[in-house]
Amino acid sequence: MIDDRDELIERVARSLSPLPPNNSRAKAQILAAVRARRARAPRPWTVVLDWMRQPAFSVASAGLLAAAALAIGFVTRGALATLNEPQAPLASSAGATPANPNVTAIPAANTPAVVRAVPVPITFDSPGAKSVAIVGDFNDWDGTAAPLTRFGTNGPWTATVKVMPGRHLYAFMVDGKLVVDPRAPHARDLDYGTDASVLMVNTP
Amino acid sequence: MNEIDPSVPLRAKRGEEKAFIEIVDFYYPRCLRFARNMLSNDQDAEEAVQDAFVRVHHSFPRFREDARFDPWLFRILANRCRTLLSRGRRHRALIEYGEVPITAAAPEEEYGADWAEEVRVVLDTLPAEQREAFLLRHVEDLSYEDIAALTGVRLSALRMRVKRACDTLRARLTEVEQHDR
Numbered sequence: 001m002i003d004d005r006d007e008l009i010e011r012v013a014r015s016l017s018p019l020p021p022n023n024s025r026a027k028a029q030i031l032a033a034v035r036a037r038r039a040r041a042p043r044p045w046t047v048v049l050d051w052m053r054q055p056a057f058s059v060a061s062a063g064l065l066a067a068a069a070l071a072i073g074f075v076t077r078g079a080l081a082t083l084n085e086p087q088a089p090l091a092s093s094a095g096a097t098p099a100n101p102n103v104t105a106i107p108a109a110n111t112p113a114v115v116r117a118v119p120v121p122i123t124f125d126s127p128g129a130k131s132v133a134i135v136g137d138f139n140d141w142d143g144t145a146a147p148l149t150r151f152g153t154n155g156p157w158t159a160t161v162k163v164m165p166g167r168h169l170y171a172f173m174v175d176g177k178l179v180v181d182p183r184a185p186h187a188r189d190l191d192y193g194t195d196a197s198v199l200m201v202n203t204p
Numbered sequence: 205m206n207e208i209d210p211s212v213p214l215r216a217k218r219g220e221e222k223a224f225i226e227i228v229d230f231y232y233p234r235c236l237r238f239a240r241n242m243l244s245n246d247q248d249a250e251e252a253v254q255d256a257f258v259r260v261h262h263s264f265p266r267f268r269e270d271a272r273f274d275p276w277l278f279r280i281l282a283n284r285c286r287t288l289l290s291r292g293r294r295h296r297a298l299i300e301y302g303e304v305p306i307t308a309a310a311p312e313e314e315y316g317a318d319w320a321e322e323v324r325v326v327l328d329t330l331p332a333e334q335r336e337a338f339l340l341r342h343v344e345d346l347s348y349e350d351i352a353a354l355t356g357v358r359l360s361a362l363r364m365r366v367k368r369a370c371d372t373l374r375a376r377l378t379e380v381e382q383h384d385r
Contacts, residue, residue: 005342008377009370013342015323016241019233026236027228030254034224034261152225 032121117162136170
């Protein structure tokens with residue numbers, strides 16, 4: 001008994017002391033959040049390079065980057081007054097919400113001039129699986145691009161993937177077979193004619 | 205008191221993810237218990253614990269190698285709980301809306317479900333700083349010195365907070381017991 005406890009305080013303490021049950025999903029989410037935070041803290045000069053490495057980087061995106069550079073040049077020359085037209089956003093996902101509460105889009109660092117990929121923590125339960133990967137339109141459905149790692153010996157599988165803002169289709173590759181995420185809305189993948197899960201990623 | 209092997213936080217500080225997973229495995233139940241008792245709401249408690257572990261990981265470079273890990277972790281967690289309490293979100297929602305009691309079944313078997321609920325109701329009426337001091341001392345079994353270090357409060361003030369919490373709990377719960385007889 002602790003020095004300053006009497007019988008009633010002892011009973012109160014014992015009433016409040018039982019530990020909650022083990023929750024491997026919550027622990028996996030912690031690990032995913034840690035990985036996501038680590039992933040979304042790039043050095044400033046790597047932000048644009050990271051963006052250019054994204055699969056969604058295109059000629060149009062390059063044109064936008066060039067336009068942004070030109071705009072900065074005009075501003076520095078005092079030509080701001082002639083540039084009143086707003087710049088079109090790269091992705092129009094304002095107000096979008098993650099389709100799956102367990103696949104939470106985490107805002108990236110503040111980079112208002114550049115839209116870039118957002119680290120998204122992923123968790124998936126598959127106790128008997130030997131290998132799990134997430135595949136989707138954001139990684140060209142490449143089963144080797146984003147393998148998940150198991151949390152502990154029997155815990156959920158986790159990974160953090162970088163995804164551009166917008167609506168995406170994805171699935172899990174479990175021991176070589178495609179499995180949709182049971183906790184996310186499903187949609188028909190028009191390219192392949194099979195069901196896939198839907199992931200909405202907000203603009204940072 | 206049950207503490208983790210001191211080499212584990214040091215390995216985590218050096219960036220070893222396996223060591224960080226060991227820390228989460230070891231401390232998650234205790235952290236969640238403290239957060240639930242502080243916040244009386246499962247969702248807030250889980251948010252506080254997740255935030256705390258993310259901050260622990262982020263702050264490892266500032267963790268002194270000669271320091272004990274428990275007080276450092278609980279300082280971060282207590283700060284997260286205070287932040288959520290100050291927002292006043294969902295506090296006491298669990299009791300008010302009659303959801304499943306957040307304590308495990310054991311105390312209810314021992315003392316009855318009514319007792320467990322009364323304890324929680326009275327605990328919720330305590331000022332947050334008294335509740336925090338009481339829980340750290342009597343449920344988490346931290347020493348007054350550790351609590352003083354993690355809260356930044358003087359020992360004498362801390363003892364007074366715990367004493368006032370105990371006095372309130374005694375008075376209210378004795379009243380409840382007499383009423384039930």
